[in-house]
Amino acid sequence: MPELPDVEAFREVLASCAKGRRIERVDVRDPGVLHGVSARKLRRELEGRRFTEPERHGKWLLARTESPLLERSRELEGGPTVMLHFGMTGQLVCCAPDDAPHPHDRVLFTVGRDSADRGGVGRDGVGGDRQLRYRDQRKLQGLWLADDTGVARVLDRQGPDAMAVDRDAFDTVFSGRRGRVKAVLTDQSVLAGLGNLLADEILWRAGLHPAIPAAALTDAQRGRLYKDMRRTLRSSISAGCVPPRRSWLTGHRDDSDATCPRCGEPLRRDRIGGRGTVWCPRCQPTAA
Secondary structure (H helix, E strand, O other): OOOHHHHHHHHHHHHHHHEOEEEEEEEEOOHHHEEOOOHHHHHHHHOOOEEOOOEEEOOEEEEEEEEEOOOOOOOEEEEEEEEEEOOOOOEEEEEOOOOOOOOOEEEEEEEEEEOOOOOOOOOOOOOOOEEEEEEOOOOOOEEEEEOHHHHHHHHOOOOOEOOOOOHHHHHHHHOOOOOEHHHHHOOOOOOEOOOHHHHHHHHHHHOOOOOOEHHHOOHHHHHHHHHHHHHHHHHHHHHOOOOOOOOOHHHOOOOOOOEOOOOOOEOEEEEEOOEEEEEOOOOOOOOO
16 A cells, blocks of 8 residues: 555656656546546646646645746746545556556556757656556546645645654644544544554554554653654655565564564554554553
8 A cells, every 4th residue: 555655756756757848648548547627628737738846745646737838938837736646556657658558557648858858868868758657456546636726725634744744743743632543643634644554663663552542642652653753754765665574563464473573472463443453462562
């Protein structure tokens, strides 16, 4: 399931594949992934524009666009933003336009050369067109097209980004919060970007049972939780995903006889906040 590190990797794919490039063609192979916009309108609004620097907030990827006010003019006006959410199986991949489509490729953006090109080769040493593809098997989320107001409306319902939040803001979002700590960590309106794998990994590292009431955390426990969240996110972003390393809880959770990589105790499983949860009963003792 794509979480913050995966979406950060997709942001880098978008930037390296399409930033500064003119959108020559939009092919919608499956309109079932479009929300609030038709395939025809998506093509009309995007073709001829250029992708600018992409942004990420939590699990949302923002593909912003711009267009010249006048032909051959350096003046630019802002265009609509493609908002992408990857659900459980979404991906963003960069291909050559003549690469055979994958069965789960839903929307294809063919982009021309970099806007700074002077010849047949772009700044990155690669010439010719490229194709940015939104690929998704289960189609649980998809693509939206929004102006600045629409983007703000979506992001206003999100909590602070988990990678960008500072300690004071982290303490604020937890203060007086009802619910178990696992449920609070994965609530996107509280903290944006953490999913099931990250939350279990962070709580295991911090030695906190996932069912502890969030409001009952001491200042020291919140500090430990924040520190281990930052460390886990940095490592995961470097890997482009939550890596299933054998030294991590994530590397053992799918084992048939899963044991804790720290102490060797058999791992426990239950549903907390409606999510399958894994923890170590020795390293993460139950709250009193």
